[in-house]
Amino acid sequence: VREKLQDRSVALVGLMGAGKTTVGRRLAALLGLPFSDSDQEIEQVSRMSIPELFEAYGEPEFRALEARVVSRLVQEGPRVLGTGGGAYLNPETRSHLKDHAVTLWLKADLDTLMARVMKRNNRPLLKTGDPRKIMSKLMGERYPVYGSADIIIQSRDVKREVIAAEAAEAI
């Protein structure tokens, strides 16, 4: 797999609750690559949590910071990169990802996503109304875009190790 990647990264895209961070960590271990997570990196550089950032500066500022962070991370050398759910929707961020990474969409159904995000609803986007309705709307808007990823893996309700192994196989 490392040979096939030819110095590119693997970028995991998909909605909140798809398992980008948890599956990403396992996948990185399987491939012997470092793991980075764009949300965690954003929190480190801004010294604020994602909800605080949204609250203080709003979504457009968050997206601008996200674009910079993702572009830096993918240029720092091959890694498995978990991206925030909206990152791939931003044309600028998407083109950085496409240039430097194999993109892998972790696709999940509404029930799976909701079960995972509601364990700890710290997603600002899901706080502006009925979370299930918002998630279902985001699925409608984003699935056609995520569909342009190089690889699509179904993120089902099985152990994350299983999904990571399927992802490694598919690369």
Ligand code: S3P
């Ligand atoms: C967002 C997803 C979040 C985070 C922010 C916005 C989105 O990341 O970046 O709350 O637009 O879908 P996760 O997908 O890791 O939850």
